[in-house]
Amino acid sequence: MDLANDAADDTFRKDVRAFIAASLPEDIRARTRAGLRTSKDDSQRWHKILAAKGWIAPSWPKEAGGCAWEPARTYIFEEEMAMAGCPPLSPFPIKMVGPVIYTFGTEAQKAKWLAGTRDGDMVWCQGYSEPGAGSDLANLQTRAVADGDDYIVNGGKIWTSYGHQADWMFALVRTRFDGKPQEGISVLLIDMHAPGVSHRPIITIDGSHILNEIRFDDVRVPQFNRIGEENKGWTYAKFLLGNERASIAFIPQSTHLISRIKEIAGAEPSGDGGRLADDPAFRARLAGLEIELDALRTTNERVLFDVKAGSAGNGGAILKSKGTFISQALSEVAMEAVHHYGLPWVMEALYPGWNLPPIGPDYAKTATPHYMRQRANTIEGGSEEVQKNVIAKQVLGL
Ligand SMILES: Cc1cc2nc3c(=O)[nH]c(=O)nc-3n(C[C@H](O)[C@H](O)[C@H](O)COP(=O)(O)OP(=O)(O)OC[C@H]3O[C@@H](n4cnc5c(N)ncnc54)[C@H](O)[C@@H]3O)c2cc1C
Structure with a gap:
C-alpha cells in the first residue's frame, strides 16, 4: 500500500481538500492555526458539519451510517484535516464507543445511541482508569450490583477527559467480585446527568481543565445500558483500547x-x-x-x-x-x-x-x-x- 502513488486516493485527497476549504468556518480555522485551545463549541460545530456531509464516521460500516472507507482513505482524510487547521475531534464517539456499540450492541441499543453518537448530539467520556487501576486496569473496583432491572453503581473514575462536559460515559465496572479480575468486568453506558454522578476538576501542568475525578454514589443505571454479556467487558475493553492506541x-x-x-x-x-x-x-x-x-x-x-x-x-x-x-x-x-x-x-x-x-x-x-x-x-x-x-x-x- 502506497498512499502517495494511488491515483484514486489522489483524487480523494483533492476532494477532501476542496470540501475543507469550502466548509471549515474561518474563525475556527484561525484559532486552530494559531494553536489556541479548542473549545467544546468549535469541536462540536466541526463535528456537525462533517456529520451533515456524511463524513464524520470514516471507518464505520454503511449500515451504521458510516463511510466504510478503506483505512488508507481514513488516514488521508485525517491528514488533510490536521494540515488544513481543522479542530481536533474527540476520539470517544467515533473511534471508541461507536464501534463498540455497532459491533457488540443489540438492535435496541444501536437505535438508542448510534445516531446521536455519530452526529455529535451525545458527548461522551471514557471511564476506565481508577486511582488503583491505570496500567493494571483489571484491578478496577467501581461496583455495579444488580437491583431489579437496574444496576446500582458505586465508586469512582479518575483522569476522565472532558467528564465535566459529557452526557454519557462508557465505563468499565465490576459486576463479579470473585474469580479472575478480568472475568468480572462489564461495560456500562452511564448517563452523566443521572442523580449520584458528581465530578471534581483536575487542573493539569499546562493550566487547563480537561481532566476530572468522577464519583458514583448509588447511581441507578438500567441493565439495558450494559453492552454485551455481563462479565465479558474485558474483551470489549481491549477491542476499544486497540483503536485508541492506533489513534x-x-x-x-x-x-x-x-x-x-x-x-x-x-x-x-x-x-x-x-x-x-x-x-x-x-x-x-x-x-x-x-x-x-x-x-x-x-x-x-x-x-x-x-x-x-x-x-x-x-x-x-x-x-x-x-x-x-x-x-x-x-x-x-x-x-x-x-x-x-x-x-x-x-x-x-x-x-x-x-x-x-x-x-x-x-x-x-x-x-x-x-x-x-x-x-x-x-x-x-x-x-x-x-x-x-x-x-x-x-x-x-x-
Ligand atoms: C492527559 C490524560 C488523559 C487521560 N484521559 C483518560 C480518560 O479519558 N479516561 C480514562 O479512563 N483514563 C484516562 N487517562 C488515564 C490513563 O489511561 C492512565 O494514566 C494510564 O493508563 C496510566 O495509569 P496510571 O496513571 O494509573 O499509572 P500507573 O499504572 O500507576 O503507572 C505508574 C508508572 O508505573 C509504570 N508501570 C506500571 N505498570 C508497569 C508494568 N507492568 N511494567 C513497567 N512499568 C509499569 C507506568 O508506566 C508508569 O510510569 C488519562 C491520562 C492522562 C495523563
Whole structure:
C-alpha cells in the first residue's frame, strides 16, 4: 500500500481538500492555526458539519451510517484535516464507543445511541482508569450490583477527559467480585446527568481543565445500558483500547508542527546572528525528527495494510510509542525555537476572546503550553512502559 502513488486516493485527497476549504468556518480555522485551545463549541460545530456531509464516521460500516472507507482513505482524510487547521475531534464517539456499540450492541441499543453518537448530539467520556487501576486496569473496583432491572453503581473514575462536559460515559465496572479480575468486568453506558454522578476538576501542568475525578454514589443505571454479556467487558475493553492506541500516533499533527517550526525558524535569529533556519545544529535536529516521522508514516502504512488484510496486530502499541516520542521531541524543538519568548505564561492568551498584545511574536505564546501538554502523551491511552511491554511480548515474542 502506497498512499502517495494511488491515483484514486489522489483524487480523494483533492476532494477532501476542496470540501475543507469550502466548509471549515474561518474563525475556527484561525484559532486552530494559531494553536489556541479548542473549545467544546468549535469541536462540536466541526463535528456537525462533517456529520451533515456524511463524513464524520470514516471507518464505520454503511449500515451504521458510516463511510466504510478503506483505512488508507481514513488516514488521508485525517491528514488533510490536521494540515488544513481543522479542530481536533474527540476520539470517544467515533473511534471508541461507536464501534463498540455497532459491533457488540443489540438492535435496541444501536437505535438508542448510534445516531446521536455519530452526529455529535451525545458527548461522551471514557471511564476506565481508577486511582488503583491505570496500567493494571483489571484491578478496577467501581461496583455495579444488580437491583431489579437496574444496576446500582458505586465508586469512582479518575483522569476522565472532558467528564465535566459529557452526557454519557462508557465505563468499565465490576459486576463479579470473585474469580479472575478480568472475568468480572462489564461495560456500562452511564448517563452523566443521572442523580449520584458528581465530578471534581483536575487542573493539569499546562493550566487547563480537561481532566476530572468522577464519583458514583448509588447511581441507578438500567441493565439495558450494559453492552454485551455481563462479565465479558474485558474483551470489549481491549477491542476499544486497540483503536485508541492506533489513534495516538499524532502523525498529521506532527507533520503540521514541523511546518510551523520551519516558519518560526525562518523568523527567529540563531546564536551567531543569522537565521535559526540556517543553524546547522538546529537543522540537523529537525531533519532527524522529520526522518523519524517519515519512517513512522511508513510503519503506519504497514499497519493500515495489516488492518485491510484483516489482522490489526499490535501496531497500535508501536505507533503510539514512536508517535508520542516524536511529538514530544518536536514540542521541545518548538519551545527552543522561540527561546526566551517561551517564558511568559499567559494562560488566558490561549483562549478565544483574549485581545491584549502578545509578549513576543504571536507564534511564541503556544510553544510552552503545548510542550507541557505533550508530557501527558506517554501516559494517556496506556503508559510508555506498558506499550514497550506489549511490543516486547506480543510483537517481538520475548
Ligand atoms: C492527559 C490524560 C488523559 C487521560 N484521559 C483518560 C480518560 O479519558 N479516561 C480514562 O479512563 N483514563 C484516562 N487517562 C488515564 C490513563 O489511561 C492512565 O494514566 C494510564 O493508563 C496510566 O495509569 P496510571 O496513571 O494509573 O499509572 P500507573 O499504572 O500507576 O503507572 C505508574 C508508572 O508505573 C509504570 N508501570 C506500571 N505498570 C508497569 C508494568 N507492568 N511494567 C513497567 N512499568 C509499569 C507506568 O508506566 C508508569 O510510569 C488519562 C491520562 C492522562 C495523563
